[in-house]
Amino acid sequence: MAQHLTRRCTRPIPTGTAGDDAAREMIRIWLAHDSLNVSLHLGMWEDAEDCDIDERDAWGELLADTVQHIANGMHQSHGWDKEQTIARITRSLIKHSKCPTGTITGNYVE
Known part of the structure; x- marks a missing residue:
């Protein structure tokens, strides 16, 4: 089964x-298993010698750019309006950031 998933x-x-x-x-x-499983590369901006951006702001920019890519892909695959898609994803992101639908577990691993 794992080979099939891969x-x-x-x-x-x-x-x-x-x-x-x-x-x-x-x-x-x-x-x-009916849940979200996430692996993050944290500390990239914080550890960079020539970077003066706050790691939290960098992740906000990364997520915003990701939303743009999602909207572009949905426009190409479904014909959905990019701006409407961005607005809808943003509303959902804010809603679920305040009230997560799942349990956040796990540990920071270096």
């Missing part, structure tokens, strides 16, 4: 990362 669900590494030795995967999300 073949069916593995997302390709974006082509824009080729040739960049500093490229890093920042977030990986799986739905499994």
Whole structure:
């Protein structure tokens, strides 16, 4: 079964990362056993010597850019309006940030 999941669900590494030795995967999300399973690369901005951005602001920008990519993909695959999709995702994000639907567990691992 695991082999079947790997073949069916593995997302390709974006082509824009080729040739960049500093490229890093920042977030990986799986739905499994009726729950969200998340792996995060925390500390990238905080640990960077030449970076003066707060790690929390950087994650906000990363998530905002991700929403833009989702809206673009939904426009291409479903024909949905990008701005309406962004607004809807943003409303849902704010709602669920204040009242999560699941339990947040796990530990920080270096």
